Amino acid sequence: MKRLIPLVMMLASVSTTALVPAPADAIIVFDPSNYSQNVLTAARTLQQINNQIQSLQNQANSLLNQARNLETIGFSELGPLISTLQQIQTLMGQASGIQFRVDTMKSQFQQLFPSSFSQLLTNAERANQANTRYQTAMSAYQHTMTVQAQIVENVQSDATNLNTIIAKSQGATGALQAAQATNQLLALTAKQQFQIEQMLAAQYRAQAIDQARRDQAESDGQAATTKFLGSGTAYTPQ
Numbered sequence: 001m002k003r004l005i006p007l008v009m010m011l012a013s014v015s016t017t018a019l020v021p022a023p024a025d026a027i028i029v030f031d032p033s034n035y036s037q038n039v040l041t042a043a044r045t046l047q048q049i050n051n052q053i054q055s056l057q058n059q060a061n062s063l064l065n066q067a068r069n070l071e072t073i074g075f076s077e078l079g080p081l082i083s084t085l086q087q088i089q090t091l092m093g094q095a096s097g098i099q100f101r102v103d104t105m106k107s108q109f110q111q112l113f114p115s116s117f118s119q120l121l122t123n124a125e126r127a128n129q130a131n132t133r134y135q136t137a138m139s140a141y142q143h144t145m146t147v148q149a150q151i152v153e154n155v156q157s158d159a160t161n162l163n164t165i166i167a168k169s170q171g172a173t174g175a176l177q178a179a180q181a182t183n184q185l186l187a188l189t190a191k192q193q194f195q196i197e198q199m200l201a202a203q204y205r206a207q208a209i210d211q212a213r214r215d216q217a218e219s220d221g222q223a224a225t226t227k228f229l230g231s232g233t234a235y236t237p238q
Contacts (some may be wrong), residue, residue: 078184080161084154088198091147097136098209100201112136113216126220133213140206146200151195153208161188 092100096109112133165188169181 078158078187081187084157085191085194087150087154088147088195091143091150092144092198092202095143095202095205096139098140098205099206109212113212126224130217130220133216135214137206137210140202140209144199144202144206147199151199154195158188158192 097112098105162185165181169178169185172178172181207225
């Protein structure tokens with residue numbers, strides 16, 4: 001405002017001089033009311049200019065805020081997340097004996113655990129089948145431990161990704177970046193949930209195969225005893 005006072009004074013002086021033309025030898029008459037009116041007019045004009053400048057500044061700030069809200073952040077962690085899930089999926093596909101496939105599971109289970117005891121099998125064949133079931137159960141437990149080991153190894157990379165995503169979230173400059181950081185955290189959570197589900201599937205598979213092996217051994221034992229005893233009338237005491 002200090003800079004505006006000389007400008008107002010100059011405008012008022014020019015205006016007064018223009019309104020009161022006088023010959024060279026005439027005496028200039030000062031009109032206080034006209035001078036005051038000119039000062040007020042100049043002040044109003046400058047105030048309007050200041051208001052327009054302030055409005056433009058507000059619009060500029062609004063555009064800057066909109067630009068910040070539209071800024072995006074990269075999701076370089078997406079590749080490692082997908083890669084670790086693919087590693088787990090590959091391990092799940094390596095299950096032997098009874099695989100994680102609906103179309104083949106039933107036939108594989110029936111072949112490994114027959115519902116009827118064949119009397120035509122020799123003792124060596126029965127022992128071989130029992131050993132096959134035992135090896136299948138051990139393989140299932142080994143497969144479960146392999147999946148668990150891979151998930152444990154993934155925890156370290158998950159921790160690194162979590163720190164990176166949190167840093168991006170805290171440094172977000174706009175609404176879009178904050179939303180993207182939230183989505184990245186949700187993606188990491190979903191990935192960990194998928195890992196847990198696959199680990200549980202592998203563990204329950206191993207337990208189910210082992211329990212089926214035990215039940216099959218008990219059933220085979222009962223059938224073998226029945227075959228050995230026969231009808232109970234083969235020997236008649238005299």
